[in-house]
Amino acid sequence: MNWLKFLVGRKLIIGLFSIFIVLVGAFSINKLDVELMPDITFDMAVVNIYAGEVPAIDVEDLITTPIEQRLSSINEIDSYTSTSAIGYSNITIVFESGAGDKGFQDVEAIVNSMKSELPFIEDSYVFQMGMGSPYEHFLDIYGGEMTEMAAFAEEIVKPRLESLPEVGEVLIFGNVQEEVVLELIQDKLEEHRVDPQQIMYFLNEEDKRISVGEFEHGSDIVTVRWDTQISSIDTIKYLPIPTQTGIIKLKDIANVKIDSPETSSGSWKNGDPNYLSVQIARSGSATAVSLSDAVRAEVDKIYEEGLVNGFQFEELMSGGQFIQNSIDDVKRNVLIGGLLALLVVLLFLRNFRAMLVIGIAIPLSILLTFTTMFFLEYSINMFSLIALGLGIGMMVDAAIVILEAIYRKLQEGKPRLEAVIDGTKEVSTAVIASMLTTVVVFLPIGIMGGEIGDFMMLLAVVIIVTLVSSVLVSFTIIPVLAHAFVKVKASQEKKEAKIIRLYGKLIAWITKKKWRRWVVVFGFFLMFVGSIIVGSQAIKFNLLPDIYQRQAEFILTLEKGVTPEDHKAISNALHEGLKDMDDIKDYIAITMTNDLLYSFVNMTPEETATLSQEKVNENIRELLEELQEEYPIKDTSMLAMFGADASPVQIKVKGQDLELMQEKVEEIIEGLTKMDDLFEIGHSMEHMQAELKLVIDEEKIEDAGLVPSQIRNQLQLATAKQPIGQMFLDGKNLPIMLTTDHDITTTKDLEKIEIQTFEGIKKLSDFVSFETIESPIEIYHDNGERIITVRANYDGGDLGSINREVQAMLNDIDRSGLSITTGGDLSEQDEVFQDLILIFFIALFLVYVVMAVQFNSLSHPFVIMSIIPLTIVGVILGVVITQVEFSVMSGMGVVMLIGIVLNNAILLIDRTKQLRQQEIAIGEALIQAGKNRMRPIFLTTLTTAAGMLPLALATGGSSAFQAPMATVVISGLLFATMITLILIPAVYLIFDDVFGWPKRSKARKRSKMIEINHLEQ
CATH class of the missing domain: 3.30.70.1430 (Multidrug efflux transporter AcrB pore domain)
Known part of the structure; x- marks a missing residue:
């Protein structure tokens, strides 16, 4: 402990070190981004392709399948699923763990290269799955005239908000865009023998603005431009159209007007159709909070300038506000937890200066944690703050143990420097072992796959950083502050507290008879088995809570x-x-x-x-x-949560026999409908629709001097508006739409559509016939194979029991020739909880290794780890009593408990080992160790519980994440602590009875030899 003597003698070093932590920590906090969830990119990508009104069966054949075939060549892809619907193809890709960025680039390259190769594609969008949505701020415009509100939205709100550096894009929903409509009069077309294609050609030729070239003009060289760009309605109306009967104006054969069409882009607020929705996306450099602040400031300016008149312009929802509220809740809980931990210290030590020392250590540890987060490029988000909140209680453990040991040495009357060194030295092994056991339980979390594993890894890293920071502060700043500030009067010999005397009698009773220690262990074993039985029936299981x-x-x-x-x-x-x-x-x-x-x-x-x-x-x-x-x-x-609309309960049926697949699907649906907690039950092939397929007579088309595309163009023009250009009018780009005055509502009307040919006017029915077919609305693939997915939703109840019911139902179904698997939350829950169980046992092994090395013993770690099953009893009691669901967050709490609850047992065994090295009998050593360590054990337990209590009792958006984990930790820790001081001595004695006989035999032989030698002399 020479380094400690050096620090105590050079207090200025610690003072400067503390100031450095404060300055760098404050800088780091100001630089850290604030967001709801960590900026995590998943190993997933989504491809969306839009193809007009192409039937689902054609989308599958012509778009989805060719892309899937190309995607199968990408090595980084683990699996992919697809949906082909009317005019739409969606492909969801899962990459190998860690290969998301490389795989996404390959997918994007393939889709971009195939866009020009595949037919019907109008647009495509490829994006990598990640946390959050870019659109995080929503404004409402309502309560006034629609035209006035639309002008306000387009001319003021959109440009001003998009000029903000924090804003990436502004979308306005509900604003119907005006358009220029050319409605061709069919009778006039026939009279003047005009083909609609001619009108499109002359309109495009008229709308030109080009450079003719550069010419000499006097002494200058000037550019001559041709400018017949369409800039008014009259320009279109009086457009000359050459015909066989002479040149006519477009207005002679068409109605030209500016129209505000009835389209499907309607919006309503509280039933009022005069409503516009403004959705704002943040730029790449902005956070949701900075976006909200910037937008609100700009909205205030718009109001101050008097631009809002006769209608309402207000905020509907702010992702930044939700984030700020959630983070403020967690910050408040962390602060309250820290104050409660200090109160516990004051109540136990009854020394204000000692409490002040701990009070200095907590913020320094937190600032050191934020500094490390800054260098790791983490953000302040819900997960990092929850980790910090959970770490508040644990971060004072090391400080309390060291301070309590120094405090006790001072009470024993030792000189101040000696008390600081001896106290720190006495518990240093236990503190380091406790920190290492807590840290190593988080190492296996890296094996947890998927996006949930990414979240849990972030949580684990922040907790590890918090613990390491607290231990660093505890071994440097705490001893120096204790030497400088803590004053304790040497205690006089006084009677032991009643609880300590009772505890001593209980341990003495256990040590006297071997059967008693076995009774104690067996009693706790029965308690463990009973709690497992109760928990399996009473606990509800879920995957992740919904925070919104x-x-x-x-x-x-x-x-x-x-x-x-x-x-x-x-x-x-x-x-x-x-x-x-x-x-x-x-x-x-x-x-x-x-x-x-x-x-x-x-x-x-x-x-x-x-x-x-x-x-x-x-x-x-x-x-x-x-x-x-x-x-x-x-x-x-x-x-x-996260905007996901996929059904949580999914059962996937794959096979070659479609009829057999549909038969089994109906059987599965029948089974699901009997489960009370499920609703919205259906399957991917349940929606079929009748379609009329046009069967083209290519021979007749050719005889008429046409090609099929000409028939298609005239058919499209007769049945829908066709965009043919744009015009700039009053500061706005208006689309020019071409249509006819046909009123087509039935197939009979469709057959009578007039087709212009070189032989004159003919009917569409002269070239095509209709064939009725049944077509699926949606077609699903799993890794390129057709699949029928049975879907269901559940009411937020016990997903675990639903999973068991579904599996039992599937076990009764004959699967011959089929593959039937679960998907959605069911399969993810199985995978995640299997990972958690594996993590639990790996953590146990790592903890054992650390303690075996630390104590140089193979048996002592088993004694310490005997408390873990009783921790599970506390967890089950806490979950059952509070009626919280057991989710992934709860599972993480259990993993954390492995490290936390062992700290108390380590303190007890470490002190017992020290006393036995002083040749104190095993029974007396256990009694004395329990008495010595009772105060720090209760102190660390209650400060940890107090630090996490606000998280467990929290309400609001973030409570669904933090409360289950904190509840598990508090209940498991409190119960385990009450048992530790009784169970650990009993198990220690049993291990000594079973494995200590060689040492006792050698000791007896050595004693006998000494006695013989003494007699011979």
């Missing part, structure tokens, strides 16, 4: 062919159902595409709520089920 409380989002997938009137009717029905529903504050509905309607619901704040989140969600689900029966709604799904 008091808000709900859902998607309505509409039937094909719905009209704007259908959108309006569905929105009105949604409004009627939600407006009188309890605990709903406001809501919006946005038609994202023609067959996709999104809705967001704001609930009343938690402090004024009359219903739970689960009950409100249940009421919304019941409403959606009613709407699905009455309106053209194909499917409904409520969005869960």
Whole structure:
């Protein structure tokens, strides 16, 4: 301990070191990004391809399958699934662990190269899966005239917000864009024998702005430009069109007008259609919090300039605000936890200066942790703050143990320097062993796969950094501060406390008879078995909690062919159902595409709520089920955490015999409908639709002097508007749309469409016939093979029991010729909990290795680790009593407990070993060790529990993550501590009885030889 003497003698070094930690820590905190979740990129990618109105079967054959075949050549891909729907292909790719970035680049390159090769592709989007959505701030514009609000949104809000460096993109929903419509009059076309293709050609030729060249003009060289760019409606109306009857104006054969069409991009707020939704994405360098601050400041400026008149312009939701609230909650809990830990120290030591020393150590350890996070390029997010909150209690353990040892030496009357050195030296082995055992339990977390493993690894690293920082502070700053500030009067000989005397009598009773120690161990074993039985029946299991409380989002997938009137009717029905529903504050509905309607619901704040989140969600689900029966709604799904809308319960059926697959799917669905907790049960092949396929007579088309593409172009023009260009008018780019005055609503009308040929006007029916076919709406692949996926949702209950029911049902199904596996949360829960079990046992082994090396003994670690099963008893009691679900976060709490609960046992065994080295009998050594270590054991336990208590009792958005973990740690730790002082001596005695006989035999022989030698002399 020469280094300690040096530090105590050079207090200035510690003072400067502390100032350095404060300065660098404060700098690091200001530089760390603030976000809800860590910026983690998953080993997953998604490919979305849009292909107009192409049927699902053609999307599968012409787009999805060719891309899948190319993707199969990428070595980094582990698996992939795909969905082919009408006009849409989605491919979800899972890469090998750690190969996400390289694999994503390869996928992106393949998709980009194939876009020009494959037919029908209108647009494509490839992105790598990661945390969060770029759109994190939402504004509402409502309560006024639509034209005025639209102008305000497009001309003021959008450009001003997009000019902010924190803003990446601004989208406005509900604003119907004006367009220039050229409605061809069919009779006039026939009269003047004009082909619509001619109109498109002359319009494009007229709309030119080009450079003719450079010419001499006087003494200068000037550029001559040709400018016939369309800039007014009259330019289009009076466009000359050469015909066989002479030159006419476009207005003679077409109605030209500016129109605000009824489209499917409607938006409603609380049932009011005069509503615009503004969605704001952050730039790459911004955080959600900085985005919210910048947007709010700009909105305030817009109000101050008097630009908001006759309507409302307000914030609907801010991701930054939610993040700030959640992080503020965790910060407050961390602060309260630290203060409670200090209060425990004051109550036990009854020395204000000693408490002040611990009070200095805590913030220094925290600042040192933030400094390390800065260099690791971590952010301040929910996971890192939860880790810090959990570490608050543990970070004072080392400081308390060292300070208590010094405090006790001072009470014994030793000189101040000697007390500091002896006290620190006495517990140094135990403190280092405790820190190492706590650290090594987190090392196996690296084997946990998937995105959950990424989160858990971040949590583990921050806790490890916190512990290492606290031990560094404890071995340097605590002894120096104790030497400088702590004053203790040497205690007089006084009577032991009653609890210590009772404890001594209990251990003495255990040591006297061998059967008693066995009774104690057997009693605790029965307690462990009983708790496992109770826990298996009473504990609910889940994967991850949903942090977005008091808000709900859902998607309505509409039937094909719905009209704007259908959108309006569905929105009105949604409004009627939600407006009188309890605990709903406001809501919006946005038609994202023609067959996709999104809705967001704001609930009343938690402090004024009359219903739970689960009950409100249940009421919304019941409403959606009613709407699905009455309106053209194909499917409904409520969005869960991170915006995922995939069904949590999935069963995948693969095989070659489609008829057999469908038969087994119906059998599975029948089994699922009998389970009370499941709803929204269906499968991927349940929606089929009748289609009329055009069968082309190529011979007749050729005889008419045409090619099939000409027939297709005239057909498209007759049935829908065709974009043919743009014009710049009043500061806006307006699309120019070409259509006809045909009124086509039936197949009979379709057959009568007039097709212009060199032989004159003919009907479409002269060239094509109709064939009715059944076509799937969606087709699913798993690694390139067709698959039927059975889907179901559950009410947030016990996913573990649902998993067991599903597995039992599947076991009764004949799987001959088929592969039937679970997916969604079911398979992920199995995988994650299997990882946790593996991590648990690897952590046990690593802890054993560390302690075996530290104590130079193979038996002592087993004695110390005997407390772990009783820790599980405490965990089960805590989970059952508090009725929290056992999730991945709870599992992480159990892994943490392995390291934490062993600290007390290490203190006890280390002191026992020291006393036995002083030739004290085993029974007396155990009694004395228990008495010596009772105070630090209770101190460290209660400070850890106090530090985590605010996390366990927390409410609000982040509580779903932090409360389960803190509850598990507190309950397991408190129960284990009460047992440690009794169980460890009993197990120690049993190990000594079983494995200590060689030493006792040698000791007896040595004693006998001494006695013989004495007699001979």
